[in-house]
Amino acid sequence: MNAAQPRPLEGLTILDLTTALAGPYATLLLAGLGARVIKIENPSNPDTMRNNAPYLGRDGVTLQKRDAGDLSLSLLERGRNKLGVTLNLKSEEGRAMFVDLARHADAVVENYSAGTADRLGIGYATLAQVNPRLVYTSISGFGADELGGQNRAMDTIVQALSGLMLTSGLAGDAPVRVGVPIGDLSAPLYATIGTLAALLQAQRTGRGQHVDVSLLGALTSVVACEQSDVMERLGQSTRTGNTLTRLAPFGVFATADGHVAICSPTDKFVAALFGAMGAPELARDARFSSRDQRVKHADELHARVEAWTSRVPTAQVVDTLGALGVPCGAVRTPGEAVRDTRALRRGETTRLEHPVFGDTGDVVVTGLPIRMSGAFTGFDRPAPQLGEHNAAVYAELLGLSDDQLRELAARAVI
Known part of the structure; x- marks a missing residue:
């Protein structure tokens, strides 16, 4: 692939308020497709993934951060091709600055608990008044309209509630958690699809809208693709271990060496x-x-x-x-699978380098499994340091001077 080719979403600006995995993965996909994604973090309480083990540094991969040069693999992977700014949205001035940023944006993506963005004064209803064409995507545990009771979710909780844990294994086995965070990874796929569809509609109509995706809804929808309960009514177990009865012979079988x-x-x-x-x-x-x-x-x-x-x-x-x-x-190990020469050649997986020390740990991470004949898709810029692009972003979009930025930083607004 040629990085000099045009990028599919070039010219679109997306404000990224996401943290952890589900939200940052959605904006990673959008960044990999060429959108200008501006990751916004609290200057004193940044994205928790910056402190996720393992870390990559001068001496390779470690489980504990040894010095300032050791950076979380979570950040290095999910932050690629994004710009990084700091902004304290709990301050009145910080919220006003964010509203001003939204005037220049095409989309906002957030994964706060339901109702949090509205309480902060940066929800869709507020921003739509200043930018009617804005697409506002919310990724939450149970839906943006689920404001009461349980409204926080993590991948394992969603796997449990979706029924997924009782589709793997054999009848009578304990529930089986899928080894990859499939709930946190399926919801952002739907969020990305929804965001792109809403952006296309906004281009036609001049009106944006609220895109609402829940982790539970996304994963339960996936589980519903396989009619396990119907098979159970017909006398077949919903849990068939490593085989799939309705397509027999179909499954995983032992060999002499694997x-x-x-x-x-x-x-x-x-x-x-x-x-x-x-x-x-x-x-x-x-x-x-x-x-x-x-x-x-x-x-x-x-x-x-x-x-x-x-x-x-x-x-x-x-x-x-x-x-x-x-x-x-x-059946291959994950380490073997991600190093498949086809996947690496096609950019579906990719070797991750430290932005300063280069390739120190032989770390292979997700790429962008979307190839286009007339566009560049993928990642060619490292994750940003905290607030790395404050000057560039705030000068271009808000017209702030270096002196103004220094004053804002001194008051912990940025």
């Missing part, structure tokens, strides 16, 4: 699989000759598949089935 994923739901695939197993006659067996019968006899079918794979090395299973066109893949 595990392999095999997905053969169609007659063509399953015939090729049976041939590789040395049992082509199974394709004519009444129990396995149609999709419905394979679902009915899924446990027996999966046991037969694993009886074969367990005697064969993973690479051999993959090579054999791959040559026959059967979808399959080795």
Whole structure:
């Protein structure tokens, strides 16, 4: 990819009031697509992710911060391609400055608890009065309109409430938490889609709007894509471990030296699989000759598949089935997976460098898995230091002088 190409969202200005993961990931995507994202932090109480272990510094990766040069991987990853300013929104002057910034912005993204932005005087209703075309995106635990009772959420809580924890594992197992923060990562995808759609509408109509995405709603919507409760009513367990009964043979199977994923739901695939197993006659067996019968006899079918794979090395299973066109893949560690040469080449994952010390830790993080033929997408600037772009942003957008900025800093407004 050529960084000199135009960027899809070039010319758009987005004010970023987000913290932690769900919000910063949404604005990271927008920054990776070329928007000017201005990350706003309290000068005395900045984003908590700045203190998240592990850290990257001169000596590589550590679990404890040893000196000022050690920077949180969370910040280095989620802050890329963003501008960083400080602003105390709890002060009257700071709120007034933010309202002025909003006059020049195309969008605001925030992930406060529901109602917090309104209490601060920087909610959508207030900002829409000064900038009617503004798109205002809120990412919250349960929705911007859920102001009473439980309105704070973290990924594990949302995984629990969404039903996700009782879709993995086997019947009778304890709930299984998905190892990546899938709630905190799915909601920002919907928030980004909603923000872009609202920006397109604002370009046509001149009117912005409030985009409202909840972590619980996003993850529950994902869970609802797989009709687990319907399968349960039909006598199938909602928890089938490493296999998927309704598409049998479909799942993860032990090999002689690891595990392999095999997905053969169609007659063509399953015939090729049976041939590789040395049992082509199974394709004519009444129990396995149609999709419905394979679902009915899924446990027996999966046991037969694993009886074969367990005697064969993973690479051999993959090579054999791959040559026959059967979808399959080795089960890899996260470290192996993120270093896939295809993912690195395409920018879907990327090596993270310290802004001062360079590549000191062989750290691979998320890239931007969106490629375009006529535009640059991705990250080519490091995360900002706290308040690094105060002078540039406040001078350009608000016309403030160096003397004014020094005075504001002395009074802890910025």
